[in-house]
Amino acid sequence: MPELPEVEAVRRTLIGTVDGRQIEGVKVLRRDYFRRMAFPAEQLLGHTLRTIGRHGKRLFWQFDADVCMVSHLGMSGRITLRMPGDACLPHTHLIIVLAGGIHLHFSDPRRFGGVWLYNRGTDAVAEHVQGRMGVDALSLREADLITWSQKATCLKAELLNQKTVAGLGNIYIDEALWMAQLHPLQSVQRLGPESRARLVACIGQVLRASLDRGGTTLRDYRDAKANRGGFAESLAVYGKAGQPCRRCGTKLRGLVVAQRSTVVCPKCQARRKRGEHAN
Ligand SMILES: [Zn+2]
Structure with a gap:
């Protein structure tokens, strides 16, 4: 938590507001929030944010001159749009000030998340995506799971593995498996093409339904405009042990x-x- 829909909801609430703006200030409140710095964070000053991409649960902040910042929300991270004079959330570790008086606050009480800085976008992709993350769960196709016929793992373990599919976690895996009527301990090796196709369709369906509601807020999660996600009330199984199956x-x-x-x-x-x- 947060998983793909929550990270994508954050990205969507930022796009249109922060892209195209130049950085006018960088305040690092906790230097070890940076997992990697190819250069001191203060040197972001003067760079313009071109766009924000996403793969799995990570955001790729692409600046001019190919400078790239990667962010990961971990368990409790938040990226919040603030105005000058707004109070900081507790555990704010980084503040980026953009032209027009837009402040971006990066906070993370449990600090399982973090940010990384790179001189080139290709370095960011090489370190975070290539060989480390599989296809993004929103783009998953049945053909991507063809290697499952040689694997000895169970469905849930395989779907949790970000190298197989990037962006899924406990909530959406349980929801998708219930929708596809597949047991999490089912061996992936013995899953036929029809079941694989049904699973892929259900993963897409659950993720898109959640995205339509702005993701799932169980406790901490908010998008960049501090809105709660509304998908929690649509969950069929996650957190509902002991309750009757909806189906x-x-x-x-x-x-x-x-x-x-x-x-x-x-x-x-x-x-x-x-x-x-x-x-
Ligand atoms: Zn049932």
Whole structure:
């Protein structure tokens, strides 16, 4: 948490407001919030922000002269648009002042997130994407999962692996597996093409539905304009162990898969026995 829809919602609330603006001030309140600095952060001064891209849960801030900053929200990070004189959120580690009096505050109480600075956009992509992140979950196609026939992992572990698909976490994996009627412990190797296609369709459907509502706010998450996401009320299984399944009424069951709390409907997501292949 936050996952792809929340990071994309932050990006969408920034685009149109911050791009095209020159940096007029950089205030580093906590230097170790920077995971990597190809140059001192203060040298961002004078650079113009061209655009903000996203891959998985990371944002790529592309400035002029090919300078690039990567940001990751971790567990509790927030990027907030503020006006001059607005109070800082607690645990604000970086403030970037843009032309027009727009202040960008980067805060992160638990500090699992951070930012990275690069002289070239290709360096940022080489370090964060190539060999480290698979296809972005919003662009996932069934053909991207063709190597699953040689893998010995279970569905949930494989979907949590950012090298396989970038951007998914506990919430949207549980939701997509429930929608696709697949058990999280199902072996990926024995998942047939029809089930793979259904899973890919359900992942896209869940992510887009959440994006339409501005993501999921369980506690801390807000977009860059401090709005809560409204998808929490649409969740079918996440955090709902013990409640009736929306589809069949069976009591939802909590279990632990790949060290993560997981919720399934024992009926809709019945686990297939050995030798029994899912289509
Ligand atoms: Zn059910």
